[in-house]
Amino acid sequence: MKPTRATLADVARLAGVSLGSASRALSVPDQVKPQTLANVQRAVEQLGYVRNGAAQALASRKTHTVAAIYPTLNNPIYADSIQALQQTLWGYGYQLLIASHEYKPARELEVLRAILERGVDGLVLVGTDHPPEVFELTRQYDLPYVLTWSVDETQYPHCVGFSNFEAAYALARRIVGFGHRRVAMCGGSTFGNERVRARQAGTRAALREAGLDLRPEWIVEAPFTFEGGRQALRELWDGEARPSVVICGTDLQAIGLLDECRAKRIRVPEDLSVTGFDDIEQARLTQPPLTTVRVPSLEIGTRAARHLMALIDGKDGDDEIVLDAPVVERGTLAKPADLRRSAREQ
Amino acid sequence: MKPTRATLADVARLAGVSLGSASRALSVPDQVKPQTLANVQRAVEQLGYVRNGAAQALASRKTHTVAAIYPTLNNPIYADSIQALQQTLWGYGYQLLIASHEYKPARELEVLRAILERGVDGLVLVGTDHPPEVFELTRQYDLPYVLTWSVDETQYPHCVGFSNFEAAYALARRIVGFGHRRVAMCGGSTFGNERVRARQAGTRAALREAGLDLRPEWIVEAPFTFEGGRQALRELWDGEARPSVVICGTDLQAIGLLDECRAKRIRVPEDLSVTGFDDIEQARLTQPPLTTVRVPSLEIGTRAARHLMALIDGKDGDDEIVLDAPVVERGTLAKPADLRRSAREQ
Numbered sequence: 109m110k111p112t113r114a115t116l117a118d119v120a121r122l123a124g125v126s127l128g129s130a131s132r133a134l135s136v137p138d139q140v141k142p143q144t145l146a147n148v149q150r151a152v153e154q155l156g157y158v159r160n161g162a163a164q165a166l167a168s169r170k171t172h173t174v175a176a177i178y179p180t181l182n183n184p185i186y187a188d189s190i191q192a193l194q195q196t197l198w199g200y201g202y203q204l205l206i207a208s209h210e211y212k213p214a215r216e217l218e219v220l221r222a223i224l225e226r227g228v229d230g231l232v233l234v235g236t237d238h239p240p241e242v243f244e245l246t247r248q249y250d251l252p253y254v255l256t257w258s259v260d261e262t263q264y265p266h267c268v269g270f271s272n273f274e275a276a277y278a279l280a281r282r283i284v285g286f287g288h289r290r291v292a293m294c295g296g297s298t299f300g301n302e303r304v305r306a307r308q309a310g311t312r313a314a315l316r317e318a319g320l321d322l323r324p325e326w327i328v329e330a331p332f333t334f335e336g337g338r339q340a341l342r343e344l345w346d347g348e349a350r351p352s353v354v355i356c357g358t359d360l361q362a363i364g365l366l367d368e369c370r371a372k373r374i375r376v377p378e379d380l381s382v383t384g385f386d387d388i389e390q391a392r393l394t395q396p397p398l399t400t401v402r403v404p405s406l407e408i409g410t411r412a413a414r415h416l417m418a419l420i421d422g423k424d425g426d427d428e429i430v431l432d433a434p435v436v437e438r439g440t441l442a443k444p445a446d447l448r449r450s451a452r453e454q
Numbered sequence: 455m456k457p458t459r460a461t462l463a464d465v466a467r468l469a470g471v472s473l474g475s476a477s478r479a480l481s482v483p484d485q486v487k488p489q490t491l492a493n494v495q496r497a498v499e500q501l502g503y504v505r506n507g508a509a510q511a512l513a514s515r516k517t518h519t520v521a522a523i524y525p526t527l528n529n530p531i532y533a534d535s536i537q538a539l540q541q542t543l544w545g546y547g548y549q550l551l552i553a554s555h556e557y558k559p560a561r562e563l564e565v566l567r568a569i570l571e572r573g574v575d576g577l578v579l580v581g582t583d584h585p586p587e588v589f590e591l592t593r594q595y596d597l598p599y600v601l602t603w604s605v606d607e608t609q610y611p612h613c614v615g616f617s618n619f620e621a622a623y624a625l626a627r628r629i630v631g632f633g634h635r636r637v638a639m640c641g642g643s644t645f646g647n648e649r650v651r652a653r654q655a656g657t658r659a660a661l662r663e664a665g666l667d668l669r670p671e672w673i674v675e676a677p678f679t680f681e682g683g684r685q686a687l688r689e690l691w692d693g694e695a696r697p698s699v700v701i702c703g704t705d706l707q708a709i710g711l712l713d714e715c716r717a718k719r720i721r722v723p724e725d726l727s728v729t730g731f732d733d734i735e736q737a738r739l740t741q742p743p744l745t746t747v748r749v750p751s752l753e754i755g756t757r758a759a760r761h762l763m764a765l766i767d768g769k770d771g772d773d774e775i776v777l778d779a780p781v782v783e784r785g786t787l788a789k790p791a792d793l794r795r796s797a798r799e800q
Binding site: 128139181182191203205207215227389 | 556680713
């Protein structure tokens with residue numbers, strides 16, 4: 109026979125009390141007789157009975173566990189941020205449980221329900237755009253939470269992130285400054301993702317200032333992966349007119365797109381400029397190294413952990429934390445070919 | 455006043471029953487009066503009261519949640535496997551909670567405790583070497599679990615992985631076959647990691663067959679990251695004698711090592727051969743593309759999920775699942791320079 113985990117019924121039996129009394133002793137100890145409480149406590153110790161999350165929460169109101177839900181784990185930018193979040197939480201004596209929803213809001217809601225039923229002290233989410241039920245559930249559970257990555261499209265004060273609008277605007281200004289007029293964007297779906305929307309809006313704003321616009325056929329929706337970047341290049345390069353620059357939504361897309369350029373013998377930046385977003389470690393390893401936007405992923409993780417700890421401790425004074433996400437110029441963004449030619453012809 | 459989460463006491467009050475009766479109605483419904491049960495159920499619905507994990511487990515014995523603990527999330531090979539694990543679990547209507555211990559056995563034990571206190575139906579671990587308390591706790595909780603990645607150093611039947619010994623042996627045979635006699639290894643710590651030990655043993659076995667051995671100064675312990683690979687190359691290249699090939703423990707290390715070679719103007723494979731382990735997507739993107747071992751990460755995730763579901767359903771008949779991890783020959787492994795020279799001189 110396999111040894112099995114002690115149940116509340118085992119505790120009640122050993123303590124010589126009813127199941128109801130054992131339950132009350134654990135959940136509302138001040139409402140049971142001292143002798144009952146002592147018997148139950150002795151049985152709990154003898155059996156190594158571990159109380160479930162919610163009962164423990166009723167007693168101590170602390171589980172010393174925090175959950176974080178990410179869009180995906182298949183992007184090093186999130187893995188880096190999770191590591192920083194976790195290191196900081198460990199410093200506070202907290203454990204971190206992680207989940208991912210693969211960019212599906214309905215999945216996010218499902219896993220949040222599972223997390224709430226398990227019981228945690230706080231929650232970290234990515235982005236500001238979530239199904240309304242997510243916010244209803246955190247209210248219902250009175251669960252402190254921090255929104256990370258983005259400060260776009262929100263009125264909620266506990267955001268730790270950067271302005272995706274401003275970052276995309278600054279990058280597009282740089283691109284326009286090089287003389288590009290045929291600008292394509294490779295991004296993900298805007299559904300449930302204010303980051304993608306804010307970056308499109310920021311890019312448009314910079315282009316409009318230069319009298320330009322994003323052509324609908326040059327806005328490609330592709331997964332945020334290497335393969336997404338490859339797909340996007342094939343789609344853009346096979347079109348009637350070709351862009352002079354592709355703004356990618358992630359470095360992963362940009363690296364995949366660069367690889368597809370190599371396969372198609374498209375020279376970067378001579379024939380096509382490419383920019384990324386995130387500044388993952390691999391962005392420095394491409395040939396030429398990738399021009400991108402540096403997302404402060406480690407700082408987001410660290411600051412989110414501290415902010416959440418303050419909220420759990422009942423401190424409510426902290427404002428939104430807005431970090432910098434600067435453009436990092438490397439080798440994949442240069443003057444478009446037509447401008448270089450006319451410069452040589454002069 | 456903030457709306458707060460309904461407690462069991464709220465349910466009892468609204469149902470007009472004692473706290474003990476409310477608790478019993480939720481945990482042992484067949485032992486309470488039908489009228490009490492109906493009143494409590496109505497109150498639960500009205501208040502949106504969500505039962506905690508353990509109470510639910512007492513009633514249904516199912517939380518429909520599984521946990522998986524990984525060494526790190528900062529390696530795409532694990533992220534890929536997690537994604538496949540999760541997709542398969544979703545198909546069964548299960549949620550996945552993930553944790554990482556950053557290669558620290560004590561951290562693994564801590565987060566496992568937090569997970570067990572929350573309540574889950576099953577567990578996925580990486581590797582066969584864990585603190586004894588990990589196995590004691592799974593026994594105590596009668597928690598089904600699957601060990602993944604490795605079938606080395608274990609008697610436990612529910613392993614889904616590959617032989618790290620055999621994979622390393624096959625790779626080293628290939629290396630010896632090219633004529634290499636000065637073989638270095640860049641790996642991680644052997645502490646709590648049977649994969650590293652099995653790979654060293656497999657490499658040694660192949661070298662011994664060729665009358666060779668691993669020099670102690672050519673076994674470098676470095677983090678499984680880009681930076682770890684860079685460190686290892688600096689250490690090996692600054693030594694008195696230089697190896698002709700470096701066997702890396704991960705593709706990340708190999709990619710970092712290749713980058714450091716570029717910085718030092720060491721030609722690969724002309725001056726130095728390099729091999730990786732994992733076959734992550736980036737392994738095809740280096741110049742030259744990386745010779746490595748293909749870890750069946752997606753299949754591990756998928757098969758582990760199915761195996762765990764069978765265990766949770768009380769089916770115990772499945773044997774160890776041993777998958778292939780073949781050598782993938784690309785461009786970074788070739789004849790050592792001295793052999794190429796002597797071939798030209800002939």
